[in-house]
Amino acid sequence: MxxxxxxxxxxxxxxxxxxxxxxxxxTHTRRRRSSEARFRLLGLLAVSLGxxxLLGLLAxxxxxxxxxxxxxxxxLDIHLDAARLDKAxxxxxxxxxxxxxxxxxxxxxxxxxxxxxxxxxxxxxxxANAAAELISKEAPAELRRYVLADPSRIGQTVPxxxxxxxxxxxxxxxxxxxxxxELDRNVSPQQLQLADQLKEAGxxxxxxxxxxxTAPDASDTRPEAAGLGVAILGSAYMMLIVLALSLPIGVxxxxxxxxxxxxxxxxxxxxxxxxNLAAVPSIVFGILGLxxxxxxxxxxxxxxxxxxxxxxxxxxxxxxxxxRASLKAVPPSIxxxxxxxxxxxxxxxxxxxxxxxxPGILTGTIIGLAQALGETAPLLLIGMxxxxxxxxxxxxxxxxxxxxxxxxxxxNWTQRGDPAFVERASGAIIVLLVFLVLMNLIAIVxxxxxxxxx
Amino acid sequence: MNxxxxxxxxxxxxxxxxxxxxxxxxxxxxxxxRRLHSLPTYYGxxxxxxxxxxxxxxxxxxxxxxxxxxxxxxxxxxxxxAIPEGGARSLVMADVERIxxxxxxxxxxxxxxxxxxxxxxxxxxxxxxxxxxVGVALGSNVPVEVFEAAKAYRSAHRxxxxxxxxxxxxxxxxxxxxxxxxxxxxxxxxxTSETFVLSLLIGSSSVAILTTVGIFGSLVFETYNFFQMYxxxxxxxxxxxxxxxxxxxxxxxxxxxxxxxxxxxVALFFAVPIGLMIAIYLSEYAGSTMRSFAKPAIEILAGIxxxxxxxxxxxxxxxxxxxxxxxxxxxxxxxxxxxxxxxVMGIMLIxxxxxxxxxxxxxxxxxxxxxxYGLGATQSETIKQxxxxxxxxxxxxxxxxxxxxxxxxxxxxxxxxxxxxKLDLNPFEAMTTVTVKIVSQLTxxxxxxxxxxxxxxxxxxxxxVFTLGLNVLALYIVRKYREQYE
Numbered sequence: 001m002x003x004x005x006x007x008x009x010x011x012x013x014x015x016x017x018x019x020x021x022x023x024x025x026x027t028h029t030r031r032r033r034s035s036e037a038r039f040r041l042l043g044l045l046a047v048s049l050g051x052x053x054l055l056g057l058l059a060x061x062x063x064x065x066x067x068x069x070x071x072x073x074x075x076l077d078i079h080l081d082a083a084r085l086d087k088a089x090x091x092x093x094x095x096x097x098x099x100x101x102x103x104x105x106x107x108x109x110x111x112x113x114x115x116x117x118x119x120x121x122x123x124x125x126x127x128a129n130a131a132a133e134l135i136s137k138e139a140p141a142e143l144r145r146y147v148l149a150d151p152s153r154i155g156q157t158v159p160x161x162x163x164x165x166x167x168x169x170x171x172x173x174x175x176x177x178x179x180x181x182e183l184d185r186n187v188s189p190q191q192l193q194l195a196d197q198l199k200e201a202g203x204x205x206x207x208x209x210x211x212x213x214t215a216p217d218a219s220d221t222r223p224e225a226a227g228l229g230v231a232i233l234g235s236a237y238m239m240l241i242v243l244a245l246s247l248p249i250g251v252x253x254x255x256x257x258x259x260x261x262x263x264x265x266x267x268x269x270x271x272x273x274x275x276n277l278a279a280v281p282s283i284v285f286g287i288l289g290l291x292x293x294x295x296x297x298x299x300x301x302x303x304x305x306x307x308x309x310x311x312x313x314x315x316x317x318x319x320x321x322x323x324r325a326s327l328k329a330v331p332p333s334i335x336x337x338x339x340x341x342x343x344x345x346x347x348x349x350x351x352x353x354x355x356x357x358x359p360g361i362l363t364g365t366i367i368g369l370a371q372a373l374g375e376t377a378p379l380l381l382i383g384m385x386x387x388x389x390x391x392x393x394x395x396x397x398x399x400x401x402x403x404x405x406x407x408x409x410x411x412n413w414t415q416r417g418d419p420a421f422v423e424r425a426s427g428a429i430i431v432l433l434v435f436l437v438l439m440n441l442i443a444i445v446x447x448x449x450x451x452x453x454x
Numbered sequence: 455m456n457x458x459x460x461x462x463x464x465x466x467x468x469x470x471x472x473x474x475x476x477x478x479x480x481x482x483x484x485x486x487x488r489r490l491h492s493l494p495t496y497y498g499x500x501x502x503x504x505x506x507x508x509x510x511x512x513x514x515x516x517x518x519x520x521x522x523x524x525x526x527x528x529x530x531x532x533x534x535x536a537i538p539e540g541g542a543r544s545l546v547m548a549d550v551e552r553i554x555x556x557x558x559x560x561x562x563x564x565x566x567x568x569x570x571x572x573x574x575x576x577x578x579x580x581x582x583x584x585x586x587x588v589g590v591a592l593g594s595n596v597p598v599e600v601f602e603a604a605k606a607y608r609s610a611h612r613x614x615x616x617x618x619x620x621x622x623x624x625x626x627x628x629x630x631x632x633x634x635x636x637x638x639x640x641x642x643x644x645x646t647s648e649t650f651v652l653s654l655l656i657g658s659s660s661v662a663i664l665t666t667v668g669i670f671g672s673l674v675f676e677t678y679n680f681f682q683m684y685x686x687x688x689x690x691x692x693x694x695x696x697x698x699x700x701x702x703x704x705x706x707x708x709x710x711x712x713x714x715x716x717x718x719x720v721a722l723f724f725a726v727p728i729g730l731m732i733a734i735y736l737s738e739y740a741g742s743t744m745r746s747f748a749k750p751a752i753e754i755l756a757g758i759x760x761x762x763x764x765x766x767x768x769x770x771x772x773x774x775x776x777x778x779x780x781x782x783x784x785x786x787x788x789x790x791x792x793x794x795x796x797x798v799m800g801i802m803l804i805x806x807x808x809x810x811x812x813x814x815x816x817x818x819x820x821x822x823x824x825x826x827y828g829l830g831a832t833q834s835e836t837i838k839q840x841x842x843x844x845x846x847x848x849x850x851x852x853x854x855x856x857x858x859x860x861x862x863x864x865x866x867x868x869x870x871x872x873x874x875x876k877l878d879l880n881p882f883e884a885m886t887t888v889t890v891k892i893v894s895q896l897t898x899x900x901x902x903x904x905x906x907x908x909x910x911x912x913x914x915x916x917x918x919v920f921t922l923g924l925n926v927l928a929l930y931i932v933r934k935y936r937e938q939y940e
Binding site for chain 2: 032033035036039040042043044045046047049050051053054056057060061064248249250252253255256257260261269270273274275276277279280281282283284285286287288290291292296297298313316317320344346370373374375376377380381385397407410411414422425426429432433436440
């Protein structure tokens with residue numbers, strides 16, 4: 001009761017009470033609140049910057065690369081002239097093989113002329129030679145392979161889808177325009193007009209590019225023929241080696257460290273080494289591969305076996321860390337129960353703990369493999385950048401043949417002059433990303449399906 | 455016989471060993487009426503392990519050691535007079551190996567026998583053109599000593615392979631037989647095979663040590679060779695990097711180190727504030743819908759291979775910076791620049807910084823937040839004045855780890871930073887880094903005898919020491935200061 005007099009006396013003393021009222025916000029509070037809002041906005045900005053960076057990255061790759069899954073073809077009826085391809089007339093494959101690609105180019109040019117005449121297409125100031133340049137320089141080689149595969153086709157007239165040259169292909173993907181063709185030595189506006197007319201006549205069409213996934217790399221001047229076949233095969237071989245080596249070694253090492261290792265110097269040394277290996281820059285592993293596997297042990301350069309070994313060493317820490325985490329997650333009661341009914345320590349681990357930890361181990365392994373699949377730098381040093389056109393043979397001998405790898409193929413294509421290779425490189429990245437997404441999806445599904453919470 | 459086939463045979467022997475070992479244990483137990491000490495499969499497992507593992511280990515060691523021994527033996531056959539002026543013994547040895555490989559191809563192509571090869575003499579027949587026919591190109595005519603050395607190398611190589619096949623098979627069959635003979639109901643098969651398995655587990659975990667030894671050994675060894683050919687003080691203190699393949703190169707590391715640090719600095723300048731703010735926002739402010747969308751998006755950034763970032767720098771960020779900023783401002787006309795590489799590397803590091811900081815911020819005890827709110831602090835004041843100071847050691851550790859990542863990053867700088875080694879302050883200029891030069895010095899055909907190649911190992915060692923130092927420092931800081939909250 002006596003308290004009531006105190007506020008009454010202060011209220012009378014002036015405007016101080018108005019300033020400290022809870023209902024009106026004073027400047028100090030306002031400043032603190034706006035600083036709070038600013039900080040919050042800053043955080044939101046950072047998050048959106050991160051997400052924007054991701055979107056920008058993907059947008060750039062996809063906008064540049066999606067067109068590589070389309071390819072322009074020109075359909076011609078080619079008369080496989082026996083007088084040119086098989087002068088002796090006895091269909092002897094060895095004699096036919098002696099006709100080089102130069103022997104096939106005139107056939108294509110002739111077929112082109114006939115097709116244009118039949119469709120009634122003529123462009124002023126465009127020679128027959130220039131018209132034939134619409135077709136890729138790779139096309140004669142393709143035709144030659146087709147003939148050699150079955151010499152009895154000689155003498156027939158066959159409809160054949162020929163690759164259009166890189167510039168014509170680029171014209172339908174927006175890379176080449178009439179204006180740029182004026183300045184380009186490799187293509188003229190007349191050729192583009194011809195291409196347009198061929199397209200109207202239904203002779204030229206752009207459709208899905210299967211050969212991008214199967215064809216080998218092509219030379220600098222033939223971007224239209226370059227494919228990922230050798231690279232995909234090489235990457236697959238390396239992943240096989242990585243899986244076959246890093247999974248057993250990684251799991252064995254983790255079992256020892258998690259279940260058996262006594263706490264001593266040796267164990268500490270191993271632990272420090274694993275932590276350290278996880279942080280060593282990937283290029284240093286490349287140097288190791290070059291110095292030890294190639295120079296010292298004499299393994300061949302550019303071979304998937306060396307790449308596989310190097311990537312195995314890089315993947316091991318990832319797999320070990322994941323495996324140890326999932327072994328640790330198996331509750332001790334499982335071990336105790338097994339030991340309690342008379343199992344040995346080894347039996348309790350191999351018969352009970354390991355099967356329960358398997359989903360986690362597999363998830364970790366797949367993520368490790370995905371990392372290894374995208375790794376580029378160490379592979380550059382062990383010679384995987386070499387220009388390889390031959391498919392590696394069947395395993396195990398094929399592991400020692402020269403091959404390429406997906407990410408290295410991307411790097412390789414970025415180093416070439418023709419802008420068409422930028423499209424190819426981005427396309428290869430999309431293929432790589434699709435593989436990575438698939439692997440990660442499998443890992444997520446595995447985790448959702450089989451992971452047990454104890 | 456080639457190694458792959460040999461491995462298959464050893465595995466076959468091992469599988470048979472399992473089958474027969476198990477059968478013998480069961481048969482003996484049935485015949486004598488005694489109970490087996492272990493389960494029957496352990497007897498099979500024991501025989502299989504003895505048949506397979508030692509033989510495979512021998513095979514691997516042999517494959518590794520044989521080239522070294524051969525190299526030493528044959529190298530001593532070449533007199534100093536056969537080594538060309540100014541050349542190195544290792545170059546001649548490389549020729550010897552090529553000729554030896556070519557001889558096999560030659561014999562196969564022409565159906566020659568051993569006797570004809572013996573009669574083939576470098577001073578009588580034109581070896582060079584004959585080898586060229588089977589696709590082995592040699593730089594010069596073959597001296598007699600070199601050709602004889604190649605023949606010796608080839609025959610030693612063949613003998614070695616035969617010896618390897620024989621000894622691996624004998625070891626596998628012999629141990630399988632010994633283990634099989636020892637199978638009896640009293641044999642403590644489970645204990646023995648478990649000890650065997652345990653030693654295998656220990657062996658697997660020492661792969662990590664072997665790898666480190668391999669990395670360190672090869673780096674130090676080749677760096678030592680490099681410093682034999684090139685003065686160390688020039689390497690460390692020269693400001694000129696100008697490799698010449700005819701000799702007389704300037705191989706100063708300073709411009710490369712400067713480029714590395716400049717790019718990393720730019721990257722950290724972008725990544726640290728953004729990554730840290732993302733971690734703060736997602737752990738302190740964001741609602742669950744926001745988190746469930748933004749967090750995976752940021753994590754996807756971490757899973758993208760660096761070559762993708764490299765391509766992004768090359769085709770998008772580089773041209774953008776050049777056309778919109780550098781050229782209008784007159785600062786440069788190169789699309790590959792420090793800023794390009796730094797910016798893209800920054801994007802790569804964002805998820806790294808944010809996930810590490812996220813863990814650290816979450817590790818700050820809730821009681822400290824509650825205490826701060828209780829005193830009337832706003833959320834941002836709590837973060838800035840309580841959480842961040844408490845998490846500072848961890849954040850510093852995360853930044854150091856990110857820095858070590860940035861220094862060792864290769865593909866982004868190869869595609870984004872350029873190849874010109876210079877000491878410059880303009881971020882729109884192309885500069886180069888240690889990793890770029892390792893790639894450019896070691897890509898393509900490499901001869902391990904010139905300082906221009908070996909310098910890559912000295913660069914690698916420098917890189918290794920730097921990243922290792924940063925990692926150790928980061929771990930030390932995190933461990934030392936984290937304790938006070940646990």
